[in-house]
Amino acid sequence: MTDILEKVSSNRAFEGELIKYKFKSATLGGVNANFNLFLPPGASATNKVPLLTYLAGLTCTEDNGAQKGAFLGPAASQGIAILFPDTSPRGAGVEGEDADWDFGTGAGFYLNATNPKYSAHYNMYSHVTLELPQVIETAGLPIDLKRQSIFGHSMGGHGALTLYLSSSTKQYRSASAFSPISNPTKCPWGEKAFSGYLQGGVEEAKEKYDATELISTSKEPVHILIDYGTADNFYKQGQLLPENFLKAARDSGYDEFQVRVRSQEGYDHSYFFISSFATDHIHFHANFLKA
Numbered sequence: 165m166t167d168i169l170e171k172v173s174s175n176r177a178f179e180g181e182l183i184k185y186k187f188k189s190a191t192l193g194g195v196n197a198n199f200n201l202f203l204p205p206g207a208s209a210t211n212k213v214p215l216l217t218y219l220a221g222l223t224c225t226e227d228n229g230a231q232k233g234a235f236l237g238p239a240a241s242q243g244i245a246i247l248f249p250d251t252s253p254r255g256a257g258v259e260g261e262d263a264d265w266d267f268g269t270g271a272g273f274y275l276n277a278t279n280p281k282y283s284a285h286y287n288m289y290s291h292v293t294l295e296l297p298q299v300i301e302t303a304g305l306p307i308d309l310k311r312q313s314i315f316g317h318s319m320g321g322h323g324a325l326t327l328y329l330s331s332s333t334k335q336y337r338s339a340s341a342f343s344p345i346s347n348p349t350k351c352p353w354g355e356k357a358f359s360g361y362l363q364g365g366v367e368e369a370k371e372k373y374d375a376t377e378l379i380s381t382s383k384e385p386v387h388i389l390i391d392y393g394t395a396d397n398f399y400k401q402g403q404l405l406p407e408n409f410l411k412a413a414r415d416s417g418y419d420e421f422q423v424r425v426r427s428q429e430g431y432d433h434s435y436f437f438i439s440s441f442a443t444d445h446i447h448f449h450a451n452f453l454k455a
């Protein structure tokens with residue numbers, strides 16, 4: 165193991181290990197970045213395990229999913245590692261970045277900023293898809309990067325779907341999401357984020373950062389599972405728009421075996437909802453990661 169990573173903490177969980185690391189992130193403009201990595205029991209240099217990346221939502225850090233998602237038990241049973249990145253750069257020093265809870269710090273939206281004000285630091289797309297796998301490999305961690313899938317919640321659900329659908333290298337075998345922001349160019353959160361981070365604003369986002377737009381032109385086979393709750397206030401306010409994604413997927417010819425969108429009666433936006441369906445999502449990805 166090289167010293168590219170500093171180990172911040174380590175906790176035994178489900179016979180595996182949850183480890184928090186810190187490193188100096190080039191893609192985030194040189195600030196320190198944290199991530200959590202759960203290694204299931206038995207992961208070793210001679211038994212490299214597949215990687216499932218979990219992207220968290222607005223206001224979250226690398227800890228929310230690791231602590232409250234209830235993913236570690238089923239991941240341990242399935243022999244799958246989980247990577248929990250942060251949701252934005254921290255301490256970039258960009259004026260106004262801490263003013264709002266839904267923009268700036270804690271709200272990186274998993275894109276690469278093109279507005280010069282943000283483009284040196286706000287590059288969570290490259291951080292998640294390129295830099296973290298590279299760092300994991302360089303550090304010699306027991307991960308098989310040829311087997312990757314991705315999931316997430318809310319803004320992280322948007323991230324999971326868009327990173328999956330936009331990857332020209334087919335980096336991820338499957339994607340799933342809890343209450344994802346499914347059509348961000350048509351909701352207030354997305355409009356605000358894209359107008360701020362992207363020079364071309366919402367129009368620029370349509371090509372790369374809107375899951376509904378991406379599925380409407382996709383021709384490849386896909387494996388996507390989405391759950392959302394009917395008592396989710398953000399859903400009721402029109403921030404999530406999962407029906408738009410489902411309609412675009414069906415219009416593109418994807419059936420329910422390729423794109424499954426489930427409405428869960430009475431559930432809200434919280435980690436109580438996420439943890440209720442955590443095992444389902446881990447098992448969904450295990451089908452593809454262990455194939």
Ligand SMILES: N[C@@H](CCC(=O)N[C@@H](CS)C(=O)NCC(=O)O)C(=O)O
Nearest residue numbers: 221222223224228265318319434435
């Ligand atoms: N503005 C509210 C809402 C933010 C919110 O609900 N964030 C969701 C993601 S969109 C979340 O996961 N919050 C953290 C948690 O529940 O652990 C807040 O700051 O708490």
